[in-house]
Amino acid sequence: MKQVNAYAAPSASEALSPLTIERRDPCATDVELEILYCGVCHSDIHMAHNDWGMSLYPLVPGHEIIGRVTRTGDSVSRFKPGDLVGVGCMVDSCRQCEACEESVEQFCPSMIMTYASPDKKHGGVTHGGYSKSIVVDQDFVLRVPENLDVKAVAPLLCAGITTYSPLKEWNVKAGDTVGVIGLGGLGHMGVKFAKALGAKVVMVTRSVSKGEDAKALGADEVLLSTDEAQMAAYAGKFDLLLNTIPVQHDVNPYVNLLKRDATMVMVGVIGNVDEVNFGPLVFGRKRLAGSLIGGIKQTQEMLDFCGEHNIVPDVEVVAMENINDAFERTIKGDVRYRFVIDMASL
Numbered sequence: 001m002k003q004v005n006a007y008a009a010p011s012a013s014e015a016l017s018p019l020t021i022e023r024r025d026p027c028a029t030d031v032e033l034e035i036l037y038c039g040v041c042h043s044d045i046h047m048a049h050n051d052w053g054m055s056l057y058p059l060v061p062g063h064e065i066i067g068r069v070t071r072t073g074d075s076v077s078r079f080k081p082g083d084l085v086g087v088g089c090m091v092d093s094c095r096q097c098e099a100c101e102e103s104v105e106q107f108c109p110s111m112i113m114t115y116a117s118p119d120k121k122h123g124g125v126t127h128g129g130y131s132k133s134i135v136v137d138q139d140f141v142l143r144v145p146e147n148l149d150v151k152a153v154a155p156l157l158c159a160g161i162t163t164y165s166p167l168k169e170w171n172v173k174a175g176d177t178v179g180v181i182g183l184g185g186l187g188h189m190g191v192k193f194a195k196a197l198g199a200k201v202v203m204v205t206r207s208v209s210k211g212e213d214a215k216a217l218g219a220d221e222v223l224l225s226t227d228e229a230q231m232a233a234y235a236g237k238f239d240l241l242l243n244t245i246p247v248q249h250d251v252n253p254y255v256n257l258l259k260r261d262a263t264m265v266m267v268g269v270i271g272n273v274d275e276v277n278f279g280p281l282v283f284g285r286k287r288l289a290g291s292l293i294g295g296i297k298q299t300q301e302m303l304d305f306c307g308e309h310n311i312v313p314d315v316e317v318v319a320m321e322n323i324n325d326a327f328e329r330t331i332k333g334d335v336r337y338r339f340v341i342d343m344a345s346l
Contacts, residue, residue, distance in 0.1 A: 001025065005346055006131035007320055008058040012050035015324045019058055021127050023135050028075040031141045033085055037317075038129035039064025039154035040339035042185070042246065045327050047116055052270075056116045062129025062341075063089040063114040064154040066144060076138045084150065086142040086303070087134060088157035089114055089293055092121060095139075103297040130323070132346055142300050145307025152312035155185065155338040156303060158293065159313060163190040164302040165294035166242060166265040167197060174198030176239040179223070181254060183210040186244035186268055188337040189313060191217045194242070196309045202234070204241070204254070213336070217314075225253065236260075244268040251288065255280045263287040313338050319345035 001022045008019040026032045044061035046052055065087040069079050079085060093100050093108035100108050112119060115128030127134075144153055163186055172178055178199040180190040187203075194201045195218040202221045203214030211222030223234050231253060238257045241264035251273050254264055266273075266288065280286060294302065306312065314337045318326050326339045 002133070004132050006060045006127060007323055007346065008060045008127075008130070009048040009055075010058050012048070012055065012057075016048065016061075016130070016327075019060065021060060021131060023127075023133060024122055026071050026073045026135055028073040029138050030073045030135050031069055031076060031079050031085065031138050032071040032133060032135045033065075033067035033087070033141075034070050034133050035065055035067040035129055035131060035343045037066045037151055037154045038062040038341045038343060039158065039315075040318075040323070040326050040330060040341060041155070041158050042330060043158070044128075045330060048327070054116070056118075056125050059116050060127035060130050061115055062131070063087075064157040064159075064340075065114070065129035065134060066150060066154045066157075067134070070133070072138075078138060079141060079143075084144045084146055086144050086153065086157050087114060087129065087136050087140065088142065088161065088299055091126060091136045091140050092119075103295040105295045106293045130320070130341065130346075132343060140296060142296070142303055144303060147307055147310065149312050151317055151340060151342070152315045153306075154340050155189075155313040155315065156306060157299070159185045159189050159338060160193075160306070161294045161299045161302050162186055162267050162291070163242060163244070164193050164305070165298055166267060166289075166291040167193050167240070168298065168301075169291065170240050170263055170265065172197050172199050172240055176200070177202065177237055179204045179238045179241045179254075179257060180214075180219070180244065181205075181225075181241060182244040182246075182268060183207075183214050183337075184244060184246070184333065185313070185335075185338045187242075188214075188217055190242045190244060191219050192311050195219070196305070196311060199239075202238070204257075231257070238262060240265065242267060248272050248274065250274040252277050252280070255286060255288070258284065258286045260284045261286070263289050266290045315340045317342050321345065
């Protein structure tokens with residue numbers, strides 16, 4: 001075992017603070033990496049505060065991890081010391097169920113999360129990327145293109161794949177019209193990916209200033225959702241809506257924007273939305289759907305796509321000692337568009 005410096009939430013009501021944790025020595029199929037950068041995801045905050053009632057303490061957050069390989073197990077052939085790699089939201093699965101066989105390990109009933117998850121294979125509880133190093137089975141390690149800005153890559157492992165996956169699953173292509181609802185950590189990646197896939201991209205927002213930001217990110221048009229005339233003009237125009245709003249809200253006005261047989265995919269809110277009028281769904285054969293990150297195969301595809309198109313999130317880099325301030329600013333929406341921790345500061 002190896003002693004490693006980390007930052008952890010001691011309980012749901014306490015701020016994150018320094019903690020020494022133990023990492024296992026690499027077994028035959030393991031990859032050890034020195035963590036260079038770790039993204040700050042809103043789910044890190046939910047888990048630290050036990051908002052979902054599933055947190056285990058002390059809790060070391062972080063599932064957007066970028067680092068360099070330092071050691072590998074004897075059976076590892078795909079990675080070597082010095083490789084630039086990433087670790088996302090999961091570090092293992094059963095490898096045998098239907099989901100695993102279809103490369104959608106995120107739906108495996110026995111999926112092991114990167115942190116705050118009982119580690120059935122090695123014992124104890126998993127600890128995340130707010131730490132100096134991590135050891136992960138090679139099958140859950142991702143290769144990162146060297147041409148990308150390394151300090152900005154980390155959020156691709158959650159915010160990136162969360163938006164890339166539905167765009168691919170619903171077969172977005174050149175000539176499609178895609179609406180991205182909400183501009184934040186998820187929304188700004190949705191704009192970048194949909195544009196790179198060749199779609200006409202419309203930012204749907206309540207804010208004029210966010211509309212201008214979206215255009216700078218590549219959006220072709222802006223639709224102000226508070227403007228009834230604009231909403232009426234865009235009715236029935238969209239092949240896909242990517243809804244990134246993270247809180248309970250009324251989805252009915254957005255349903256009217258969909259073409260017949262089109263889909264609105266929910267990737268922001270986990271929980272309830274306001275009461276849905278099923279009339280427009282029934283009479284337009286429209287769909288409301290959800291999407292959850294992507295499997296390892298698709299996440300690697302996403303990283304390769306980013307390398308090809310030079311796509312990274314817009315980030316603000318912070319020191320580890322300022323993580324509690326970063327949490328507060330994330331809650332307030334005071335970041336464009338994701339925080340990334342420089343782990344050299346730990």
